[in-house]
Amino acid sequence: MLVEDESDIQSFLRRSLEEAGYVVDCAADGKTAEKLAAEHSFDVLIVDLGLPDQDGITLILRLRQMGVQAPVLILSARRSVDDRVRGLEQGGDDYLTKPFALAELLARLRNLLKRNAPGAGELTRLRVQDLELDLLRREAIRAGKLLPLTQQEFALLEYLCRNAGRVVTRSMILDQVWGIRIQPETNVVDVHIYRLRGKVDGKGQQPLIRTMRGMGYVLEDR
Amino acid sequence: MSSKTARPALRSAAWRISLWATLAFACGTIVVFVFLQRFLAHDIQRRTDAWLSGEVEVLGDVAERTPKDALYDRVVGEVAELASREVPNRDAGATLSNDSVFFLQTGRDGSMELWVGAGNGQATLAAIRKTTILPDQPTDLHVSGFAIPFRVASDQIADGTRIYLGLSERDELRVLHRLSLRFFLLSLSLILFGFLIVFLATRRMLSHVRGITEAASRIGHSDLTTRVPTTNRNDEIAQLALTLNHMLDRIESTVHQLHTITDTLAHDLRSPLTAIRGKLEMSLPGVSDEAAAEPIVAAIDELDRLTDFLNKSLDVAEAQADALRLTREEINLCELLPAMVDLYEPSMTERGLSIQLQCSGPVKVMADAALVHRMIANLLDNELKHLAPGMRVAVAVRAENGFAILAMEDNGIGFEPGMLEHLFEARVKGRNSSGHGLGLTFVHAVARAHGGTVTAANRSGGGARIVVALPLAEGSATAPHNPAASLSVAD
Numbered sequence: 108m109l110v111e112d113e114s115d116i117q118s119f120l121r122r123s124l125e126e127a128g129y130v131v132d133c134a135a136d137g138k139t140a141e142k143l144a145a146e147h148s149f150d151v152l153i154v155d156l157g158l159p160d161q162d163g164i165t166l167i168l169r170l171r172q173m174g175v176q177a178p179v180l181i182l183s184a185r186r187s188v189d190d191r192v193r194g195l196e197q198g199g200d201d202y203l204t205k206p207f208a209l210a211e212l213l214a215r216l217r218n219l220l221k222r223n224a225p226g227a228g229e230l231t232r233l234r235v236q237d238l239e240l241d242l243l244r245r246e247a248i249r250a251g252k253l254l255p256l257t258q259q260e261f262a263l264l265e266y267l268c269r270n271a272g273r274v275v276t277r278s279m280i281l282d283q284v285w286g287i288r289i290q291p292e293t294n295v296v297d298v299h300i301y302r303l304r305g306k307v308d309g310k311g312q313q314p315l316i317r318t319m320r321g322m323g324y325v326l327e328d329r
Numbered sequence: 330m331s332s333k334t335a336r337p338a339l340r341s342a343a344w345r346i347s348l349w350a351t352l353a354f355a356c357g358t359i360v361v362f363v364f365l366q367r368f369l370a371h372d373i374q375r376r377t378d379a380w381l382s383g384e385v386e387v388l389g390d391v392a393e394r395t396p397k398d399a400l401y402d403r404v405v406g407e408v409a410e411l412a413s414r415e416v417p418n419r420d421a422g423a424t425l426s427n428d429s430v431f432f433l434q435t436g437r438d439g440s441m442e443l444w445v446g447a448g449n450g451q452a453t454l455a456a457i458r459k460t461t462i463l464p465d466q467p468t469d470l471h472v473s474g475f476a477i478p479f480r481v482a483s484d485q486i487a488d489g490t491r492i493y494l495g496l497s498e499r500d501e502l503r504v505l506h507r508l509s510l511r512f513f514l515l516s517l518s519l520i521l522f523g524f525l526i527v528f529l530a531t532r533r534m535l536s537h538v539r540g541i542t543e544a545a546s547r548i549g550h551s552d553l554t555t556r557v558p559t560t561n562r563n564d565e566i567a568q569l570a571l572t573l574n575h576m577l578d579r580i581e582s583t584v585h586q587l588h589t590i591t592d593t594l595a596h597d598l599r600s601p602l603t604a605i606r607g608k609l610e611m612s613l614p615g616v617s618d619e620a621a622a623e624p625i626v627a628a629i630d631e632l633d634r635l636t637d638f639l640n641k642s643l644d645v646a647e648a649q650a651d652a653l654r655l656t657r658e659e660i661n662l663c664e665l666l667p668a669m670v671d672l673y674e675p676s677m678t679e680r681g682l683s684i685q686l687q688c689s690g691p692v693k694v695m696a697d698a699a700l701v702h703r704m705i706a707n708l709l710d711n712e713l714k715h716l717a718p719g720m721r722v723a724v725a726v727r728a729e730n731g732f733a734i735l736a737m738e739d740n741g742i743g744f745e746p747g748m749l750e751h752l753f754e755a756r757v758k759g760r761n762s763s764g765h766g767l768g769l770t771f772v773h774a775v776a777r778a779h780g781g782t783v784t785a786a787n788r789s790g791g792g793a794r795i796v797v798a799l800p801l802a803e804g805s806a807t808a809p810h811n812p813a814a815s816l817s818v819a820d
Contacts, residue, residue, distance in 0.1 A: 287672065
């Protein structure tokens with residue numbers, strides 16, 4: 108369920124979520140959301156904090172009282188992260204500041220759903236087309252050849268592989284691979300990707316790492 | 330709080346105040362003491378003199394009426410002896426050996442006729458001859474062989490002889506000494522007692538002041554919601570606390586207003602930005618033509634820059650009003666900086682720059698991670714944007730005097746002269762800079778919000794040097810300053 112009062116944002120979110128394969132129900136205010144939640148069961152909720160009739164947090168707490176267990180992705184255009192939001196975050200829900208990249212929204216939704224799904228067990232190997240990653244020995248092999256990667260490059264490639272077929276943004280890469288929370292002003296990430304691509308995509312091989320202009324990068328899985 | 334109460338009492342204001350108060354009190358006591366001593370001495374002497382005058386008159390009567398026969402000496406001597414038993418201020422425990430009183434009768438020629446007292450009286454006679462003693466006017470007489478002078482009264486008898494009655498001032502002085510000693514001990518204990526009272530009272534009062542100071546400094550550093558402690562009494566200190574709290578109320582409401590304004594501004598701008606960005610992103614996959622996609626990509630980039638600018642402007646505005654909201658967590662700069670340098674190193678290399686990092690041990694700060702990350706990224710972005718190829722950047726992190734020091738140096742052309750003073754003001758940028766001039770302002774704002782400082786200077790050997798100092802996290806020991814850690818760019 109998507110609870111967002113601004114019709115512009117609601118419509119493009121709905122479209123992109125549907126394109127990503129989700130079935131979406133929309134509500135523009137808290138009352139409608141409560142009614143929808145009472146009638147249907149949802150896998151995940153996206154709730155904007157600034158609703159016309161009530162505070163987003165209040166809505167989430169009421170839904171929780173109603174017995175709604177689904178994880179919540181909170182959207183906010185506020186500057187400061189409310190303490191109550193932080194409390195929800197610790198309860199397993201997630202938080203995203205506007206404006207955001209669609210790729211990031213989708214990644215966070217997947218994370219929330221994965222957290223709720225029964226554990227699939229820790230992977231020790233990742234395979235995307237002819238690229239194979241040994242997560243224990245921290246080695247990457249493409250077409251039978253060991254790639255001479257540094258630890259950092261391996262971590263970057265691992266992150267791309269785990270999200271194969273999906274767009275990852277530069278700030279997602281920075282956060283997940285380097286643990287740095289910034290919006291890069293310079294091309295720091297691109298240079299790393301460029302170097303990694305030089306090692307992963309050899310001559311005559313089909314390029315795996317693709318630049319999605321204006322969005323980020325994707326590791327092709329087919 | 331405990332660390333501050335442990336400071337030596339000798340350096341506290343309470344100690345100084347009590348010292349001064351005690352000094353004033355002691356001076357007053359000494360004046361009173363001297364005055365009383367004088368008064369007492371005078372009174373005792375007056376009583377002695379009255380007794381002497383009375384006795385010498387009685388003795389004169391007796392001497393006049395007693396016939397000058399063989400018994401004369403014995404009668405007058407016994408009367409004198411009796412009189413000496415009634416000496417005022419007499420020490421009750423003293424023996425009756427009568428050396429404190431003498432009686433002397435001289436003939437018309439001044440020779441000794443009768444002597445009652447210790448010794449043969451020749452020394453006394455010699456002393457009397459040297460001194461003029463008026464009748465009815467007792468006088469001090471210094472007799473050789475006696476340390477303490479005698480008080481002597483005289484009387485002329487009708488037959489032309491003179492009688493003298495002398496009383497040693499020993500008893501008188503002893504009484505005075507005893508009184509002085511008692512008074513001295515009493516005033517000493519009074520002074521000590523007064524000191525103790527003043528010290529305890531001022532310390533108690535000043536502990537309220539210290540409580541207010543500590544609370545105020547805590548409030549200055551972190552949250553505006555707490556207030557300084559108040560007391561029920563309506564004295565100056567309670568009023569100070571109340572005034573401070575009123576001031577804090579106003580500051581809090583102003584800060585709250587600022588937050589409301591920035592929040593509203595952020596909200597009103599971010600919502601349309603979100604909608605525009607989303608729509609642009611949605612339209613991208615439909616455009617297969619590279620050239621047609623270019624303006625959309627550029628628009629998205631512009632939007633991201635605009636968002637970043639908006640965030641930075643609001644951060645800087647809040648920081649300059651000391652109202653930046655922080656979510657503090659422990660950050661080890663010696664873990665963060667290697668990641669940062671690792672991230673920037675390829676871009677630097679590509680531009681022909683080199684970067685080296687020196688970190689000594691864990692350097693932990695309690696800071697807002699997102700802000701600190703952006704602050705360091707800003708510094709590195711600055712180097713990346715402005716430094717000419719072939720130059721070096723040196724980053725050093727160390728703990729020093731309770732501060733985490735992050736020093737960034739390069740061997741480029743440095744800051745333009747005249748720009749240094751205004752470096753941290755908003756919209757100040759180098760002539761060739763393409764940024765919006767918020768970079769270093771933002772760095773300054775973040776450091777300030779965390780209670781730290783930023784200094785920028787041109788190095789003597791050429792190149793720029795920016796030093797950020799943030800307070801170390803509590804409990805992380807300050808490593809002794811290691812001279813090897815202060816690094817400089819090798820040319």
